[in-house]
Amino acid sequence: MATRRIPLVLLACGSFNPITNQHMRLFELARDHMHSTGQYQVVGGIVSPVSDGYGKQGLVLAQHRIAMAKLALQSSDWVTVDEWESQQADWTETVVTMRNHYGRILKEYERSTGENKDSSGNPSPLSSPCPQLKLLCGADFLDTFQVPDLWLDDHVEEVAGHFGLICVSRGGLHPEQAVAASDTLSRHSHNIFLVREWVRNETSATEVRRALRRGLSVKYLIPDSVIEYIHQHNLYTEDSERRNKGTVLRPLAKQATQPGKNVNVAVRKIATLLKPDKDISHDGDHIVIKTLSTFKNYNMDFHVGKEFEEDLSGVDDRKCMTTISWDGDKLVCVQKGEIEGRGWTHWVDGDELHLQLGSQLSNLLAHSLLLLLALRFSVLPLFVHSQPANPCIYLQALIILHTQTSASPAAIMPADFSGKWILESNDIFEEYLKVLDIDFATRKIAISLSQTKVISQDEDKFTVKTLSTFRNYELSFTVGVEFDEHTKGLDNRNIKCLVTWEGDKLVCTQKGEKANRGWKHWIEGDKLFLELTCEDVVCVQVFKRKA
Ligand SMILES: Nc1ncnc2c1ncn2[C@@H]1O[C@H](COP(=O)(O)OP(=O)(O)OP(=O)(O)O)[C@@H](O)[C@H]1O
Numbered sequence: 001m002a003t004r005r006i007p008l009v010l011l012a013c014g015s016f017n018p019i020t021n022q023h024m025r026l027f028e029l030a031r032d033h034m035h036s037t038g039q040y041q042v043v044g045g046i047v048s049p050v051s052d053g054y055g056k057q058g059l060v061l062a063q064h065r066i067a068m069a070k071l072a073l074q075s076s077d078w079v080t081v082d083e084w085e086s087q088q089a090d091w092t093e094t095v096v097t098m099r100n101h102y103g104r105i106l107k108e109y110e111r112s113t114g115e116n117k118d119s120s121g122n123p124s125p126l127s128s129p130c131p132q133l134k135l136l137c138g139a140d141f142l143d144t145f146q147v148p149d150l151w152l153d154d155h156v157e158e159v160a161g162h163f164g165l166i167c168v169s170r171g172g173l174h175p176e177q178a179v180a181a182s183d184t185l186s187r188h189s190h191n192i193f194l195v196r197e198w199v200r201n202e203t204s205a206t207e208v209r210r211a212l213r214r215g216l217s218v219k220y221l222i223p224d225s226v227i228e229y230i231h232q233h234n235l236y237t238e239d240s241e242r243r244n245k246g247t248v249l250r251p252l253a254k255q256a257t258q259p260g261k262n263v264n265v266a267v268r269k270i271a272t273l274l275k276p277d278k279d280i281s282h283d284g285d286h287i288v289i290k291t292l293s294t295f296k297n298y299n300m301d302f303h304v305g306k307e308f309e310e311d312l313s314g315v316d317d318r319k320c321m322t323t324i325s326w327d328g329d330k331l332v333c334v335q336k337g338e339i340e341g342r343g344w345t346h347w348v349d350g351d352e353l354h355l356q357l358g359s360q361l362s363n364l365l366a367h368s369l370l371l372l373l374a375l376r377f378s379v380l381p382l383f384v385h386s387q388p389a390n391p392c393i394y395l396q397a398l399i400i401l402h403t404q405t406s407a408s409p410a411a412i413m414p415a416d417f418s419g420k421w422i423l424e425s426n427d428i429f430e431e432y433l434k435v436l437d438i439d440f441a442t443r444k445i446a447i448s449l450s451q452t453k454v455i456s457q458d459e460d461k462f463t464v465k466t467l468s469t470f471r472n473y474e475l476s477f478t479v480g481v482e483f484d485e486h487t488k489g490l491d492n493r494n495i496k497c498l499v500t501w502e503g504d505k506l507v508c509t510q511k512g513e514k515a516n517r518g519w520k521h522w523i524e525g526d527k528l529f530l531e532l533t534c535e536d537v538v539c540v541q542v543f544k545r546k547a
């Protein structure tokens, strides 16, 4: 007997700021994929734009995002826009939105099966199987599960385990790795459907907004009706992009103050009202970190490598013998005293400054990581504060910090790029070569070759050698010092270059005949990333450190 398919509803949650053609494609791709399993019959799709309380930079009002999504989806006979989430006063956890929709779906199902019950009240064999609801997302969404304090573990468990996920590939991301890296996701991998989009579409709402601000065409990226709506309401401007700038994303603020996080309610209330500044200055290994707030100020003034007596008045009023030292490019602090294993570690990872606090008291949250979200030279950090005034309580409070120092975190902890790096992936390299006017034959050779980068770094002085069996290229520069480069053997142009630190990224602007030309280098774990930009093409190369 043929098994009957499970009716399935797909739910996509996001900003949809604005909705793009690719958002709508996700539904089509997911439906095809789920039908191909032979198990499911997709019976509907829901777009659920997030509420204004989400706090994401540049988020225009929900009423506009809803209106645009409705206009866009006029062409679909099975995907609809739902306003429930967007109309909630505060931002709503995704799982709460899922429960709400699923409750509604189940009611409808019960109503329909009510008509088909046998004498003992059970659904008759004629009834269709119980419907399911799954969350539809792009590969970047899976990565967000790893961000500390963004998701509650129980919620990830419920989304992946109880409901299920359908995840469509995006850019060079590796959703299968995101699943493998998470215990929760890998436990439910049978309920996570990875959909491969072969016709790659890199449209992102952020890029669409940028183009609109610059007065560039976005035709064929978003529907004409949406373009018209945007122009009528003058939606995406420099002003609208500043909306929520400096605001901590609501999930980060909310999840970190959940009762399940062992937060002292009274202190949490005070802490969440605070807006302290963090002022970091340094002169060689002499570092001063001032944390200033209307509640409490705390200053640290130390020399790396020299033990000193730290008076934690205003924190937990203990004294410690403290030593802060470099461990690679991490700043590691050991605080010897009454509390065992006390200390912290600071490091920079991409645009983020991480602080890991450890102490016997905080074992419950032994790996509580902070994200200090950095925007170019200004950082918007989140601050987790250990306040064991009551030894049973671990306080985790989020405070918004605006760093007002010209010294970026990278100036304190510059990354070390030295080493040999082997090319692993080379995303849209051919488009990049094309935009540099490199001829067909050279392009075909170049994309087929492996590359090795050999980087020597002496503080801010760099030599980067790019080696392949076809051509070698060498570049030397000092961060902050402009230089002339002749791209010999590449596109043979003369350009004026300046490399600067942005966080721990090395960022180069290349001024010359080609617009918007430059590159960025950064390290994540044992990977070296190189983002090459020219005009509107962005190519990402990933290298692996050679042991
Ligand atoms: N090009 C794309 N490929 C695959 N998934 C995508 C793509 N664009 C958006 N998505 C997915 O659509 C959902 C809603 O996305 P969202 O509203 O955040 O748009 P976005 O383009 O990702 O926005 P932003 O550029 O601001 O990050 C998310 O699950 C996201 O991963």
Ligand SMILES: NC(=O)c1ccc[n+]([C@@H]2O[C@H](COP(=O)(O)O)[C@@H](O)[C@H]2O)c1
Pocket: 013, 014, 015, 016, 050, 054, 056, 092, 093, 094, 095, 144, 150, 151, 152, 155, 251, 255
């Ligand atoms: N804990 C949570 O439920 C949680 C955390 C972060 C984002 N989200 C959701 O993920 C989506 C992300 O959208 P953006 O990619 O536009 O930021 C939003 O719908 C947001 O509400 C949910």
